[in-house]
Amino acid sequence: MPSIYQLKPRFQNLLRPLVQRLYDNGTTANQITLLAGAVSVLVGVLIGSFASHLWLFILIPLWMILRMALNAIDGMLAREFGQQSRLGAYLNELCDVVADSALILPFALIPGVSPLLVVLLALLALFSEYAGVLGPMVGASRRYDGPMGKSDRAFVLGVLATGVALGWLGAAWINGALALVAALLVYTLINRVRQGLLEVRKQEEAQQNAPTE
Template sequence: MPSIYQLKPAFQNLLRPLVRRLFDNGTTANQITVLAGVGSLLVGVVVACFAEHPWVFALVPMWMILRMALNAIDGMLAREFNQQSQLGAYLNELCDIAADCALILPFALLPGVSLWLVLLLTLLALFSEYAGVMGPMIGASRRYDGPMGKSDRAFVMGVVACAIALGWISALWINAVLAGVSLLLLVTLFNRVHQGLRQVQENTPQA
C-alpha cells in the first residue's frame, strides 16, 4: 500500500553528499542512530514538561524532519560504507520504538485529548514495528508495508503538532486524527504480517 517510505530513495539522493562528508570525518552509523534516539527522548521530555504551552509542540514537526534525515543517514552509512553490525541492528530498532513513544505520549497531556487513544496509537505503533522486525524470523525480509509506517506517522503527528502550536485544531479533531491513525496502524499490522507470510510462501520451493 502507498507509504511515504516509498519516497526514501529520492530523499537519500539529496543526503548522499552530506553522508560522504560525515564518513570522511569519521562519523559512524551507530553514532547517528543513538543521536536520533537521544534527541527524540529529549524533545519528548521538553514537550511533556511544557505541554500547557501549545507553541512547544512546534518542536515536534521540526524534530520529525531532522529525525527522518538522521534515520536515512545512519542507514546509508551502514549500507554504503560497510558499517553494518549486529549492534547497529539492535540500536536501530530500539531507538526507533523509544523515539515513537517519546514523541507520541506527550499528546496525552493536552486538555481534552483522550489518554486511551494516545496509548492505543503508541501500542499499535510498537506492534506494527515488531511485526516488521519479525519478517526475517520467518524467512521474509524486514517488512515496511504501509499505509502507516514510521515515516507516515512522523508526517501525520508532525502536521497535528504544527496545528496545535498554531492553535488551528481542537481536542475533538486531535482525537479524531488519533483514532484514524490507530485504524490505519491496524491495517499496517495486518499488511506486514500478510505480506511477510506471502513472501515466505513465494520463496518456498513447490514439491
C-alpha cells in the same frame, strides 16, 4: 498500499553528499542512531514538562524532519560504507520505537485529548514495527509495508503538532485524527504479517517449481 517510505530513495540521493562528508570525518552509523534516539527523548520530555505551553509542539514537526534525515543517514552509512553490525541492527530498531513513544505520548497532555487513545496509538506503533521486525524470523525480509509506517506516522504527527502549536486544531479534531491513525496502524500490522507470509509462500513455490538436475 502506498507509503511515504517509498519516497526514501529520492531522499537518500539528496543526502548522499552529506553522508560522504560525515564518513570522511569518522562519524559512524551507530553514533547517528543514538543521537536521533536521544534527541527524540529530550524533545518529548521538554514538551511533556511544559505541555501547558502548546506552542512547544512545533518542535515535533521540526524535529521529525531532522530525525527522518538522521534515520536515512545512519542507514546509508551502514550499507554504503561497510558499517553494518549486529549491534547497529539492535540500536536501529530499539531507538526507533523509543523515539516514537517519546514523541507520541506528549499528545496525552493536551487538554481534552484522550490519554487512552494516545497510549493506544503508541502501543500500536510499537506493535506494527515489531510485526515488521518479525519478517526475517519466518524467512521473509524486514517488512516496511504501509499504510501507516514510520515515515507516515512522522508526517501525520507533525501535521497534528503544527495544528496544536498554531491553535488550529481542537481536541475533538485531534482525537478523531488519532483514532484514524490507530485504525491504520492496525491495518498496517495485519498487512505486514500478511505480506511477510506471502513473501515466504512465494519463495517456497519458487523452490518447488525450480528445475531439478
